[in-house]
Amino acid sequence: MKNKELTQVGRSALKIDGRELVTGKAKFSGDFNFPNLLHGYACRSKLAAGYIKDIDISQAFKIPGVVDVILPKDIPGGNILGILPPYDQPVLAEKEIRYAGESFCLVLGTSVEAAKAGARAVKATIEPIVPILTIDEALAKDARKIHASGNITVSKKLIKGDSTKAFNEADIILEDTFETSNQEHAYMETEAVCAIPSGDDRITVYASCQSPFHIRGHIAANLNVPVAKVKVIQAYTGGSFGGKDDAATEIGSLAAVAAVRQGKPVMICLEREESIVGSTIRHASRIHYRIAAKKDGTITGKEIKILLDGGAYAAESPFVVMKALIHSAGPYIIDNIKVESTAIYTNKTYCGAFRGFGVPQVTFASESMMDELAKKLKMDPLELRRKNALKPGDLNATSQVFQESVGLIETIDKVIDLNRLYKLPSEREERYLYGTGFASMYQGISNGAEGIDVVGASVQAMQDGSALIGIGLTELGQGSRTVFAQIAAEVLGISMDKITIKQVDTDSVHDSGPTVASRSTTVGGMAVYKAAGEVKSSLLKMAALMFKTEENNIILKNNFAQLVFDENAKIPLREVCVAAYWTGFPLMNLSFSKAPEANYDQENTQGNIYVAYNYGTHMMSIRIDKLTGEVKVLKHVAVHDAGKVVNPKAFEGQVEGASLTGFGLAHLEKIQYRDGVIINPNLADYAVPTINDRIPSETISIETYNPTGPYGVKGIGEPPVSGAAASFANAVANATGIRFKKLPITRQDILKSLIKI
Amino acid sequence: MQYFLPATLKELLLVLDSESKSEIIAGGTDLIIIMEGSGERPEKLIDITNIEELIGIKEEEYGISIGAATTIAKIAANSSLPCCLRSGANSIGSPQIRNVGTVGGNICNASPCGDTLTPLICLNATLLLRSVNSQRLISVEQFFLGPKKTVLKKNEVLSEIRINKEYLSGASGFRMIGQRNGQVISQVNLAVWLQRSKESGLIEEIRIAAGSVAPTPVRIIEAEEMLCNTSPEPELIHRAALLVQASITPIDDVRSTAQYRQDVIIGLFGDIMTQLLKEPQSC
Structure with missing residues (x-):
């Protein structure tokens, strides 16, 4: 797998699905139309907590066009949601309402308008109970239990070395508490599904989703049918960022139940408001952070307590808890660490996956503390980071060692160089404050502690020299289809225009797990690489017969098989494919890539977790308007070690997009509750x-x-969120001299603090 | 619900003049959201955007007349209009919203944060309200009674907005602030119009209006009086800004705290004044 003479990998290829997306040819789930299509619209609770006493649906049927109302009792299967234990969430609430926005029935109508009017006409009697709205209320001694298990969803520990000793022997101890707000994914396309029953007792569901296999499993469980009866097709998906997992399973199951009951196609498209209140958001957090260091800047210990407000249901909280736990100490060599990471139930919209998955929250705390430590030690903040940075061969927080591909110091050095060259505007006006902030971060690639990580990919060469790729990971706008095409084209020596990537259809691709954890290029890319490699070996065998030579004398390049030592001696690959087919060499292969399994002590979270980490250092220079609190970002540099970059243009897009999400988290976005x-x-x-x-x-x-990873790749989808958010907070602190401990740091917050001084 | 699309003002006034509950739609960028939110529908929805008499910006002897159904985008782009009104219009929503939303809609929606309202107040605009049997002219300042409340009677329509010549000369400016830079609703907006003496350079007349800081957009006369007949230095501008601050009664809401509104208005006012006194033509 040496990276010599790569022709496709490392090239800025055009997005292979770009043309249909920008011309509007691509059909999204809500664009479908079928004869007799019904539309579903959910009744949602306006109260945050209560007991359902009665649901009177009689008035709904008086609305013209209303066809049916689905209640919890109408769900043939388990009325269950949740992609991992404790499976504590119903599709439709039956007895208890646990958040405002929770669905308790679905109205079907011949039009969206009819269904919506029907939903308004449903009269629900819900006996209100006092909602539990904060972490403190949930943890209070005699707090009401939101779930039978209590108000703690899950709690995990990470213990490395002896932190008590480190703190006892420290020259300097700093401690502080940081908070972050909920964040909404706000994808361009809201959640949407369309379910179509068929005569063979199967159901096909088109879905805007991230993990079609999760949806398939949920639909089968809620319909109480064998999984093989269900087919989920991922329609073009207008963004997901982690958010189209849980809610997509909810509406996918509901649409399927309704479609089977009515024997007609059923579509559910969430409105923007539903997409915000009734679908996951990023966990709000409160993080208590202690840091022990020597006078020379060596960090000797950390003690961290993370509380994640996960809202009404567990959803992916157990995994977010782990990811926050593992990443909270930052990308540094620290011998003594004690972390406790806990998710809490509250009566609010449930939280789940969101680009970064717990890492942005802890990185904000960690990197704010790094700057405070540098200030205390009168040390350059980048020097402090460099001094403690992980290098190849070092033990990270879980004591995992990587001998290669730990490029953190290089990212810091790059920023040191750039910062030296960059001058903040010299004509500083009285009106503005200027500052620069830095942040280093790392983020584990692959499912890691979240379970087995396997991807199956198929590659099929056609007799005309083209190839069809199938893989169970989804394109969400991040460009994974293009990356898979580049890898296959590289292996097979064919041009990109000859590659087609299948739509993800659970009937035709192998369950490859969810499209999460920045794993597609690394783990998915490897599966494509292996499958393409098998097909390539058939082609080489055939070409060797045709050339009457050995296989190792042949390379596949530019749609030809050619002799290594004479590039003019070549046979078009399509002719090799035809010959291979008629000779009986297999032209299709299904291969699996399995990431090395996480192997760690579950009590203390020590051991090998991820297949690799992405490392990064960000620099952000800002200007603050003292009159209004407005912030203008003058310069932002994101330096990442993401391994070999397959598609530089797509890489740039991922970094820019993730950075903007981080900027939103740090400065603009705040879910507000009353x-x-x-x-x-x-x-x-x-x-x-x-x-x-x-x-x-x-x-x-x-x-x-x-x-x-194939060709040395890692991943880039999530990591920049943390770097941008944390460097923004440090830039504000640098400009104002005020340490803000809560995200977002809005214009209002800044102006208020400036006036106070 | 019945939907009406009258082609003439006369038709419109006839449709309006009935007992049934009707609602005028003039772009719908506010109304549709309200209707979707409540689920309620008026008996009659009367669309006025097909009435040519209500569309366009015309020069008249007295000054300029703007048809109520003129889109926000047209106002933002029209160089014969004063700077404050154009930039107020340009601050509204997104290009899509500005292409559909109308100035009459912005006025009659009577949101305290409407970005054309403060410019029209400081330009001393008058509104022509018509019904089947009568018409009346009213100062825009007198039009607003509270959030979403106006003096408009059930059978009346706002047909045009008039700006007198004297307010087309002089300098004007508009500033708003929101939670972010694009597609944003004002946390506070502020418009100022002023006329300086050609000889002395003193401010002969000044009008100041602030939005999203009280139940209706408000004119701030105390500050106007303080600045009249002066050639203000930064110190005086700041004192006037404090008067502006003292004259407003903002509340906490989803977009902003009352405190921020109080704090930021000083900066916005200073900003506009400095710009108007330094380079009044830049718009």
Whole structure:
């Protein structure tokens, strides 16, 4: 797998699905139309907590066009949601309401308008109970239990070395508490599904989703049918960022139940408000952080307590707890660490996966503390990071050692160079404050502690020299289809225009797990690489027969099989494919890539977790308007070690997008609750960044070679979120001299603090 | 619900003049959201955006007349209009919203944060309200009674907005702030119009209006009086800004705290004044 003479990998290829997306040819789930299509619209609770006493659906049927109302008792299977234990969530609430926005029935109508009017006409009698809305309320001694198990969803520990000793012997101890707010994914396309029953007792569901196999399993469980009866097809998906897992299983199951019951196709498309209140958001957090160091800047110990407000249901909280736990100490050599990471139930919208998955929250705390330590030690913040940075061969927080592909120091050095060259505007006006902030981070690639990590991919060469690729990982806008095509094209020596990537259809691709954890290029890419390699070996065998030579004298390149020592001696690959087919060499292969299994002590979270880490250092220079609190980002540099970059243009897009999400988290976005009800469930009052809020990100890749990915790749989808958010907070602190301990740091927060001084 | 699309003002006034519950739609960028939120529907929805008499910006002897159904985008792009009104219009929503939303809609929606309202107040605009049997002219300042409440009677429509010549000369500016830079609703907006003496350079007349800081957009007369007949230095501008701050009665809401509104208005006011006194033509 040496990286010599690569022709496709490392090239900025055009997005293979770009043309249909920008011309509007691509059909999204909500674009489908079928004869007799019904539309589903859910009744949702306006109260944050209560007992359901009665649901009167009689008035709904008086609305013209209303066809049916689905109640919990109408779900043939388990009325269950949740992609991992404790499976504590119903598809439709039956007895108890646990958050404002929870669905308790679904109205079917011949139009969206009819279904919606029907939903308004349903009269629900819900006996209110006092909602539990904060971490403190949930943890209070005699707090009401939101679930029978109590108000703690899950709690995990990480213990390395002896932190008590480290703190006893420290020259300097700093401690502080940090908080972050919930964040909404705000994808362009809201959640949508369309379910179509068929005569063979099967059901086909088109879904805007991240993990079609999760949906398939949930539909089968809620319909009470064998999984093989269910077919899920991922339609083009307008963004997901982690958010189209849980809610997609909810509406996928509901649409399927309704479609089977009615014998008609059923579509459910969430409105923006539903997409905000009734689908996962990023965990809010409160992180208590202690750091022990020597006078020379060596960090000797950390003690961290993470509390994640996970809302009403567990969803992916158990995994987010782990990811926050593992990453909270930062990308540094620290011998003594004690972390406790806990998710809490509250009566609010449930939280789940969101790009970064717990890492942005802890990185904000960790990197704020690094700057405070540097200040205390009168040390340059980048020097402090460099001094403690992980290198190849060092033990990280879980005592995992990587001998290769640990490029953190290179990212710091790059930023040191750039910062030296960059001058903040020299004509500083009285009106503005200027500052620069830095942050280093790392993020584990692969499912890691979240379970087995296997991807299956098929590669099929056609007799005309083209190839069809199937893989169970989804394209969400991140560009994975293009990356898979590049890898297959590289292996097979064919051009990109000859590659087609199948739509993810659970009937035709292997369950490859969820498209999460920045794992597609690394683990998925490896499966494509292996499958393409098998097909290649058939082609080489055939070409060797045709050339009457040995296989190792032949290379596949530019749609030809050619002799290594005479590039003019070549046979078109299509002729090799035809000959291989008629000779009986297999032209299709299904291969699996399995990441090395996580192997660790579950009590203390010590051992090998991820197949690789992405490392990064960000620099952000800002200007603050003292009159209004407005912040202008003057410069943002994101330097990442993401291994070999397959598609530099797509890499740039991922870094820019993730950085903007981090900027939103740090500066703009705040889910606001009143009595447990979200009061800004729209994109006017919830300030997701617009095109005018874009930050001028520069993307730099430090390429290391990761042996666990094809061609040395790692992943980049999530990591920049943390770097951008944390460097923003440090830039504000640098500009104002005020340490803000809560994200977002809004214009209002800044102006208020400036006036106070 | 019945949907009406009258082609003339006369038709419109006839449709309006009935007992049934009707609602005028003039772009719908606010109304549709309200209707979708409540689920309620008026008996009649009367769309006025097909009435040519209500569309366009015309020069008249007295100054300029703007048809109520003129889109926000047209106002933002029209160089014969004063700077504050154009930039107020340009601050509203996104290009899509500005292409559909109308100035009459912005006014009659009577949101305290409407970005054309403060410019129209400081330009001393008058509104022509018509019904089947009568018409009346009213100062825009008198039009607003509270959030979403106006003096408009059930059978009346706002047909045009008039700006007198004297307010087309002079300098004006608009500033708003929101939670972010694009597609944003004002946490506070502020418009100022002023006329300086050609000889002395003193401010002869000044009008100041602030939005999203009280139940209706408000004119701030105390500050106007303080600045009249002066050639203000930064110190005086700051004192006037404090008066502006003292004149407003903001509340906490989903977009902003009352405190931020109080704090930021000083900066916004200073900003506009400095710009108007330094380079009044830049718009």
